Amino acid sequence: MTLGPAASFGEVVDRAHIVICCGTGGVGKTTTAAVLAIEGARRGRNAVVVTIDPAKRLAQALGLEALSDTAHEIDRERWDPAGDGAPDGRLSALMLDPKTTFDSLVNRYAATPEQGERILDNRFYRNVSGALGGTQEYMAMEKLHELHEDGGYDLIVIDTPPTRHALDFLDAPARLLRLLDNRIFRLLMMPTRSIVRVAGVAVQAFFRTISRVVGTEVIDDVVAFFRAFEGMETGFRDRAAAVQRLIAGPSTAFVLVTSPRREAVEEAAYFAARLQETGLSVAALAVNRIHPSFGAALPEGLRERVATLAAAPGDPAAAARLEAAYANLADFRTVAVHERAEIERVRTGIGSAVTAFVPYLEHDVHDFAALRQVGGHLFAPVPGAG
Ligand SMILES: Nc1ncnc2c1ncn2[C@@H]1O[C@H](COP(=O)(O)OP(=O)(O)O)[C@@H](O)[C@H]1O
Numbered sequence: 001m002t003l004g005p006a007a008s009f010g011e012v013v014d015r016a017h018i019v020i021c022c023g024t025g026g027v028g029k030t031t032t033a034a035v036l037a038i039e040g041a042r043r044g045r046n047a048v049v050v051t052i053d054p055a056k057r058l059a060q061a062l063g064l065e066a067l068s069d070t071a072h073e074i075d076r077e078r079w080d081p082a083g084d085g086a087p088d089g090r091l092s093a094l095m096l097d098p099k100t101t102f103d104s105l106v107n108r109y110a111a112t113p114e115q116g117e118r119i120l121d122n123r124f125y126r127n128v129s130g131a132l133g134g135t136q137e138y139m140a141m142e143k144l145h146e147l148h149e150d151g152g153y154d155l156i157v158i159d160t161p162p163t164r165h166a167l168d169f170l171d172a173p174a175r176l177l178r179l180l181d182n183r184i185f186r187l188l189m190m191p192t193r194s195i196v197r198v199a200g201v202a203v204q205a206f207f208r209t210i211s212r213v214v215g216t217e218v219i220d221d222v223v224a225f226f227r228a229f230e231g232m233e234t235g236f237r238d239r240a241a242a243v244q245r246l247i248a249g250p251s252t253a254f255v256l257v258t259s260p261r262r263e264a265v266e267e268a269a270y271f272a273a274r275l276q277e278t279g280l281s282v283a284a285l286a287v288n289r290i291h292p293s294f295g296a297a298l299p300e301g302l303r304e305r306v307a308t309l310a311a312a313p314g315d316p317a318a319a320a321r322l323e324a325a326y327a328n329l330a331d332f333r334t335v336a337v338h339e340r341a342e343i344e345r346v347r348t349g350i351g352s353a354v355t356a357f358v359p360y361l362e363h364d365v366h367d368f369a370a371l372r373q374v375g376g377h378l379f380a381p382v383p384g385a386g
């Protein structure tokens with residue numbers, strides 16, 4: 001059972017040990033992850049943010065110029081320039097490099113350094129370890145586990161990969177387990193002669209087909225790759241299971257990030273439903289890049305006003321300007337009303353979890369000042385539709 005619905009974003013960063021920011025690509029996951037970690041640190045926690053694909057300028061601001069798989073601490077004056085944060089707070093950041101994480105995992109479970117080397121040198125491994133479907137998702141989970149075990153942090157905020165489907169990330173450990181259980185994988189682990197003996201006609205045909213498409217050399221590489229894994233399966237399997245338990249644990253909070261756009265909202269609603277099915281829940285919802293609502297007037301009322309103004313006597317130029325302004329406002333109100341209607345579709349799926357709204361800022365969020373501005377909205381005392 002995860003942390004459960006929170007009453008505020010403050011509660012999330014105060015109480016959770018692990019915060020997972022999910023949502024579809026481009027909605028603001030990386031931004032939100034950084035903002036949550038900063039606020040956690042400001043509230044006195046030893047926080048780390050694991051970013052996956054930060055925009056270049058955000059990476060620079062966080063001191064993540066080169067891919068480095070280890071966390072580094074950020075100077076306090078950068079994230080707490082006013083010096084009003086809790087004195088014990090600390091903030092670290094790292095940028096996930098799936099390849100490096102995979103390599104260190106291989107080394108960890110290899111029975112001997114030679115076995116590790118054999119895998120890392122394997123051509124197939126070198127080609128796929130960064131690109132293999134789900135690798136990035138799995139490695140993010142893996143890094144999470146490592147920071148949890150050895151990092152000494154009390155708040156770990158993890159950004160999720162820019163996959164189209166937020167759920168790929170959740171499913172990653174299960175997918176690795178499935179791969180290990182896969183019949184073909186098992187066959188590949190056997191000595192060659194047994195493969196020929198045991199493998200059915202279908203599997204042999206399968207290999208012949210692949211060889212024709214990609215060349216026997218590639219197949220040899222693949223077979224050598226899986227063979228090199230001999231004996232390491234158990235380590236991987238246990239680890240994947242532990243990761244799976246960790247993300248469903250009582251101090252893990254899922255923060256769902258969405259934009260008001262229909263596709264993003266649909267994905268968020270689907271994600272919330274899937275979480276619920278597995279007995280987990282969304283702790284908080286961040287609706288990012290929302291257009292301001294400009295009061296409560298209905299667009300129809302504003303459009304009527306435009307019509308009245310057009311018919312009114314007086315200075316025609318001034319009336320025209322006012323008319324244009326009202327028409328503009330009516331358009332904005334239309335967008336705002338639509339956006340809020342969209343958001344209701346996900347709100348019904350998250351129970352009592354808090355929803356915070358972050359406006360569409362005039363600039364990207366690439367430095368601490370802008371992150372602070374976003375934080376001002378997420379952690380506003382009384383969240384409202386604005
Ligand atoms: N509220 C906002 N207003 C304006 N720009 C934003 C806002 N939130 C995020 N951005 C910008 O949008 C881009 C995508 O955000 P990012 O956090 O990287 O999304 P994701 O990680 O979900 O792909 C970044 O350039 C970021 O600075």
Ligand SMILES: [Mg+2]
Pocket residue numbers: 026029030031052053054159160161162
């Ligand atoms: Mg991102």
